[in-house]
Amino acid sequence: MAEVEPLRVLPGRRLEVLDQTLLPSEERYVHLAGIEAVCEAIRSLRVRGAPLLGLIGAYGMAVAASTDASGPELRAAAEAIIATRPTAADLAKGVHRALAVAGEAAGDPAGALWKFASEFARQRAVEDRAMAALGASLLRPGDAVLTHCNTGALATGGIGTALGVIRAAHEAGVLSHCYATETRPLLQGARLTMWELMKLGIPATLLPDTAAATLIASGRVQAVITGADRIAANGDTANKVGTYGLALAAARHGIPFLIVAPSTTFDPACPDGSAIPIEFRAGDEVGGFAGVRWSPAGGGAFNPAFDVTPGALITAIVSERGIARPPYGDSIAALGIAPEGRRTP
Amino acid sequence: MAEVEPLRVLPGRRLEVLDQTLLPSEERYVHLAGIEAVCEAIRSLRVRGAPLLGLIGAYGMAVAASTDASGPELRAAAEAIIATRPTAADLAKGVHRALAVAGEAAGDPAGALWKFASEFARQRAVEDRAMAALGASLLRPGDAVLTHCNTGALATGGIGTALGVIRAAHEAGVLSHCYATETRPLLQGARLTMWELMKLGIPATLLPDTAAATLIASGRVQAVITGADRIAANGDTANKVGTYGLALAAARHGIPFLIVAPSTTFDPACPDGSAIPIEFRAGDEVGGFAGVRWSPAGGGAFNPAFDVTPGALITAIVSERGIARPPYGDSIAALGIAPEGRRTP
Numbered sequence: 023m024a025e026v027e028p029l030r031v032l033p034g035r036r037l038e039v040l041d042q043t044l045l046p047s048e049e050r051y052v053h054l055a056g057i058e059a060v061c062e063a064i065r066s067l068r069v070r071g072a073p074l075l076g077l078i079g080a081y082g083m084a085v086a087a088s089t090d091a092s093g094p095e096l097r098a099a100a101e102a103i104i105a106t107r108p109t110a111a112d113l114a115k116g117v118h119r120a121l122a123v124a125g126e127a128a129g130d131p132a133g134a135l136w137k138f139a140s141e142f143a144r145q146r147a148v149e150d151r152a153m154a155a156l157g158a159s160l161l162r163p164g165d166a167v168l169t170h171c172n173t174g175a176l177a178t179g180g181i182g183t184a185l186g187v188i189r190a191a192h193e194a195g196v197l198s199h200c201y202a203t204e205t206r207p208l209l210q211g212a213r214l215t216m217w218e219l220m221k222l223g224i225p226a227t228l229l230p231d232t233a234a235a236t237l238i239a240s241g242r243v244q245a246v247i248t249g250a251d252r253i254a255a256n257g258d259t260a261n262k263v264g265t266y267g268l269a270l271a272a273a274r275h276g277i278p279f280l281i282v283a284p285s286t287t288f289d290p291a292c293p294d295g296s297a298i299p300i301e302f303r304a305g306d307e308v309g310g311f312a313g314v315r316w317s318p319a320g321g322g323a324f325n326p327a328f329d330v331t332p333g334a335l336i337t338a339i340v341s342e343r344g345i346a347r348p349p350y351g352d353s354i355a356a357l358g359i360a361p362e363g364r365r366t367p
Numbered sequence: 368m369a370e371v372e373p374l375r376v377l378p379g380r381r382l383e384v385l386d387q388t389l390l391p392s393e394e395r396y397v398h399l400a401g402i403e404a405v406c407e408a409i410r411s412l413r414v415r416g417a418p419l420l421g422l423i424g425a426y427g428m429a430v431a432a433s434t435d436a437s438g439p440e441l442r443a444a445a446e447a448i449i450a451t452r453p454t455a456a457d458l459a460k461g462v463h464r465a466l467a468v469a470g471e472a473a474g475d476p477a478g479a480l481w482k483f484a485s486e487f488a489r490q491r492a493v494e495d496r497a498m499a500a501l502g503a504s505l506l507r508p509g510d511a512v513l514t515h516c517n518t519g520a521l522a523t524g525g526i527g528t529a530l531g532v533i534r535a536a537h538e539a540g541v542l543s544h545c546y547a548t549e550t551r552p553l554l555q556g557a558r559l560t561m562w563e564l565m566k567l568g569i570p571a572t573l574l575p576d577t578a579a580a581t582l583i584a585s586g587r588v589q590a591v592i593t594g595a596d597r598i599a600a601n602g603d604t605a606n607k608v609g610t611y612g613l614a615l616a617a618a619r620h621g622i623p624f625l626i627v628a629p630s631t632t633f634d635p636a637c638p639d640g641s642a643i644p645i646e647f648r649a650g651d652e653v654g655g656f657a658g659v660r661w662s663p664a665g666g667g668a669f670n671p672a673f674d675v676t677p678g679a680l681i682t683a684i685v686s687e688r689g690i691a692r693p694p695y696g697d698s699i700a701a702l703g704i705a706p707e708g709r710r711t712p
Binding site: 046047201203204205206207209212213216217219220226227228229230231232233234235236237239242262263264266267270271274305308309311312314315316317318320321322323324325326329330 | 391392546548549550551552554557558561562564565571572573574575576577578579580581582584587607608609611612615616619650653654656657659660661662663665666667668669670671674675
């Protein structure tokens with residue numbers, strides 16, 4: 023059980039999410055009473071993290087069905103939820119799986135959806151533990167690692183993907199230190215990852231994104247470990263913007279660059295990274311934070327939420343089904359991952 | 368003449384610097400009445416930028432001499448000023464040149480130092496124009512460029528180094544667009560470079576440091592141009608932290624990575640980058656800005672002010688004496704640069 027519950031269901035099917043935009047200064051839960059609230063919470067990043075978005079997609083459909091479980095209403099809800107974060111493969115899959123469950127439910131679609139979401143959450147926690155154990159096996163005793171963005175309990179609802187590996191390595195006594203990037207513009211590393219690392223008692227150091235390449239050049243870290251938002255059939259991986267630069271530095275200095283993501287994050291329907299849609303976010307996220315502006319008014323901004331790291335730069339991709347290694351076309355297929363994240367026969 | 372005066376001398380030998388920590392929201396000049404105020408202004412980055420630090424080193428010695436021009440006092444002042452920013456080659460050189468002037472001055476060392484500093488400033492402006500013209504010649508019509516940190520008038524007292532090239536290219540109608548990184552942790556790109564670009568009417572876009580690699584991968588920029596804080600004999604270059612990551616991305620995507628710096632920034636006494644001292648700054652610059660904290664209290668921070676880009680990744684180094692190209696040992700020597708920045712015979 024994670025020390026942090028990013029999502030909880032209180033009696034009376036009351037769905038609440040921990041408002042991550044307020045961390046680390048405040049822990050406040052927000053009640054998602056309807057589909058509008060669900061979409062707003064996703065769009066404004068109160069709830070974020072690729073695998074957790076899969077859960078919120080499923081729970082969001084349960085919330086929608088509790089109001090109106092008719093087919094047209096549920097399809098409209100599904101479209102609205104998916105449209106909030108177009109790059110996030112898990113979100114769309116969580117919603118689609120929920121839609122299928124509702125379509126097959128006899129009599130009580132809302133009940134079936136709440137049950138499905140709850141079982142999905144349990145399964146996610148089990149998958150995180152499996153990934154963590156596999157990923158930790160790739161580290162050597164005494165290794166220090168660098169991670170980016172937030173991929174812990176706050177991102178998955180389990181113990182996390184990349185941060186789950188780091189936690190498992192710490193628990194096994196293998197990890198010496200974890201370095202975390204700030205992760206501009208939304209600072210998930212500084213706000214969320216450092217908070218989780220300190221809660222878990224893992225020795226941790228924060229750095230500006232600008233210092234990552236020289237940190238790697240200095241020999242202080244022996245691996246870079248990140249999560250993923252979408253993985254194409256050839257291993258090209260979309261993840262939080264900044265990941266690609268870390269992969270370039272890791273490759274230059276010959277240290278492993280590891281991706282950790284559940285099988286739902288793989289999208290074999292995308293042949294390569296160029297087919298992954300990249301979300302561009304509002305320009306005012308750049309040049310300021312939390313109401314403080316540090317750039318002059320009126321300038322333009324380039325603000326992609328994600329970048330794409332070519333599979334060739336990725337040493338290994340760890341999923342709950344096993345570890346894929348280059349060349350990824352075959353090794354990903356060998357994990358039994360087919361379109362829609364279903365296991366191939 | 369630059370639209371912005373980062374340093375000015377008012378009647379009565381009153382040295383004032385524009386407090387760059389308050390930009391872009393406020394333009395306020397600070398009077399540097401004595402050596403303590405000079406050191407504080409450098410340490411707290413009210414005045415910053417490698418070439419401008421050379422000028423402030425010279426003017427700071429003039430301020431010191433106006434109080435007490437004795438040899439021991441001037442040597443103590445020189446040590447105090449140099450100790451404020453140990454990586455900055457220009458600062459130490461400006462101070463050492465001033466010390467030499469004072470040693471040779473007959474009768475009125477303070478007067479000689481004020482005159483020297485003023486002539487030094489005039490020469491800096493001429494050098495900037497020369498570098499700008501040389502650097503702009505390396506761009507092709509329609510090029511968009513990416514720059515890092517602040518290297519404009521605010522950094523040099525002239526029109527700037529890298530930003531001087533960008534300005535000259537804009538004036539020549541060659542430049543299509545300038546992208547500027549935020550430059551965490553002190554955000555000189557967001558605060559200062561965007562302010563200068565908008566003042567100059569240059570089409571400009573701000574990006575988080577994390578987005579630089581994907582910007583380059585997207586083909587939106589045709590060159591990366593930065594300044595330098597110290598250049599070793601083999602071309603290895605210390606510059607604002609984050610520069611090295613930009614150089615890796617530029618090399619990966621085959622676009623030019625250009626360094627623009629006056630000859631005083633070269634340090635032939637440093638054989639390579641490993642001999643360049645790197646300043647580590649206070650950890651509280653990371654995880655927050657301007658009094659706003661976004662990381663939990665008590666975490667450690669990795670906060671080097673500079674990183675080192677290997678000469679092999681640098682397409683060309685532009686100085687006021689000409690353009691050096693790899694291999695740099697010979698091409699830098701051919702510019703006539705010897706230890707202490709003096710022209711070789």
